[in-house]
Amino acid sequence: MSGSNMSVPVPSNARKSEREVFKRLENILKSRKPYCSGTMTVNKDQLIIFYGRDENSAGRICLDDASPEQLERLVRACDPATFGVNQESVLDEQYRKSKKLDPLQFSSLFDVASLNRLLHEEFIPDRKQGVAIHYVRHKLNVYEPGSFFKPHVDTPRGGNMFGSLVIVFPTAHEGGSLVLRDAGKEWTIDSAHDIASNPDLCVGFIAFYGDVEHEVLPITSGYRVTMTYNLYYDRTSPTIVYVPTSVDDRYDRLKATFEEMLDQPPLLPNGGYLAFALQRKYGMDQKTDLRDLMEDLKGSDDLLLSVCEDMSLRASLRVLYRSPDRASHDVLAPKIYQLEGAHWEDDFCLAEFLESQEYHVNDENRVLRTLRLARDKIRDSTGKPADIWVKWVVKDDERRDTSPIRLRQSTEMNQH
Numbered sequence: 001m002s003g004s005n006m007s008v009p010v011p012s013n014a015r016k017s018e019r020e021v022f023k024r025l026e027n028i029l030k031s032r033k034p035y036c037s038g039t040m041t042v043n044k045d046q047l048i049i050f051y052g053r054d055e056n057s058a059g060r061i062c063l064d065d066a067s068p069e070q071l072e073r074l075v076r077a078c079d080p081a082t083f084g085v086n087q088e089s090v091l092d093e094q095y096r097k098s099k100k101l102d103p104l105q106f107s108s109l110f111d112v113a114s115l116n117r118l119l120h121e122e123f124i125p126d127r128k129q130g131v132a133i134h135y136v137r138h139k140l141n142v143y144e145p146g147s148f149f150k151p152h153v154d155t156p157r158g159g160n161m162f163g164s165l166v167i168v169f170p171t172a173h174e175g176g177s178l179v180l181r182d183a184g185k186e187w188t189i190d191s192a193h194d195i196a197s198n199p200d201l202c203v204g205f206i207a208f209y210g211d212v213e214h215e216v217l218p219i220t221s222g223y224r225v226t227m228t229y230n231l232y233y234d235r236t237s238p239t240i241v242y243v244p245t246s247v248d249d250r251y252d253r254l255k256a257t258f259e260e261m262l263d264q265p266p267l268l269p270n271g272g273y274l275a276f277a278l279q280r281k282y283g284m285d286q287k288t289d290l291r292d293l294m295e296d297l298k299g300s301d302d303l304l305l306s307v308c309e310d311m312s313l314r315a316s317l318r319v320l321y322r323s324p325d326r327a328s329h330d331v332l333a334p335k336i337y338q339l340e341g342a343h344w345e346d347d348f349c350l351a352e353f354l355e356s357q358e359y360h361v362n363d364e365n366r367v368l369r370t371l372r373l374a375r376d377k378i379r380d381s382t383g384k385p386a387d388i389w390v391k392w393v394v395k396d397d398e399r400r401d402t403s404p405i406r407l408r409q410s411t412e413m414n415q416h
Helices: 012-029 068-077 110-124 191-197 250-262 290-296 298-308 350-355 411-415
Strands: 036-039 047-052 059-062 083-085 089-090 100-101 106-108 132-143 148-152 161-168 171-174 176-182 186-187 202-209 213-216 219-222 224-234 272-276 319-321 330-333 389-392 403-409
Touching: 012 250, 012 290, 012 389, 036 110, 036 191, 059 068, 068 132, 089 250, 100 176, 110 132, 110 161, 110 202, 161 191, 171 191, 176 202, 191 202, 250 298
Parallel strands: 272 389, 330 403
Antiparallel strands: 036 202, 047 059, 047 106, 083 089, 100 132, 132 224, 148 213, 161 202, 161 224, 171 219, 176 186, 176 213, 319 330, 389 403
């Protein structure tokens, strides 16, 4: 967002008020839980699982009233569960001890689309209320006594994948609570207790963002059977409109605080940008177009963009490259660069190195636009290269203060 170009002295008490407003903005953006959970009433047919790796091992089980013998037979039909490390599947029962069936090894009549309304109201950001959810079935997991899964983060499987969904079937068991951790907070969801407390036939569910750390606590008795889904935004399906039954007031509070911030004395009297570190993590590489990524923002990141759009404030995603020499300039870039080959020597200039990376050919054999850095194009009233100031409103985990930083920026930045 562009700052004011006015140069006006700012009283010291205004600076204190500014920090207070920034803190309120940060608290609002961090106030929503990164998950939703509960129980959903089902009919008995939705609890039937057909399974087997071939016709000689085919089986059927109803997870409403399955006997220990039937559950043990299901366990024997499963494979040891692996987990992802650096895009590879690893088997290590010191870290994860459970059994699993892949999607082609089982089928179910469970109607996952029944969760659409609830997920849209409790979990999907406001800007995406009309976007359909694409549910991709991932695994059937079976945890027997002594099984567990230590803290981990799910492997992203596409730019528009925004979360994971766990369906917990009503098989009697103790232990196996799902623990979620995010931004220094922790939540424990005991679906076995929630299901037992519901007089109706039901399943438990937990939907959470894919970058949330989670673990399954050890099973002490019984069998915990779950079905997992990867959640994607589906923009190819018709728009879905739900009349909300509850109201999230964070949007109104965030907008009102934004307006209060902009009504104060100039935050950046010489011009610049207000920076908000993303609260969620996203899978990206050199081929990622940051403009496309804006369509896949999650949670508070999407909420912030919604407020900016409603207030006609220009907002964009940028990658901040920090110079190893703090006397030099950081670079605010409109894309992701390959830093291999950079030599961090005394005369290294980050801006010049990034500029040199612009001369290459992409997959379609078309030369990409050349990045012109601020030192070449932007000059102040004396004709000298101008500094672009960025003030942190919501800091990232690595930056412990909110003081402005100097940087060089692409002149293309104001075109988006």
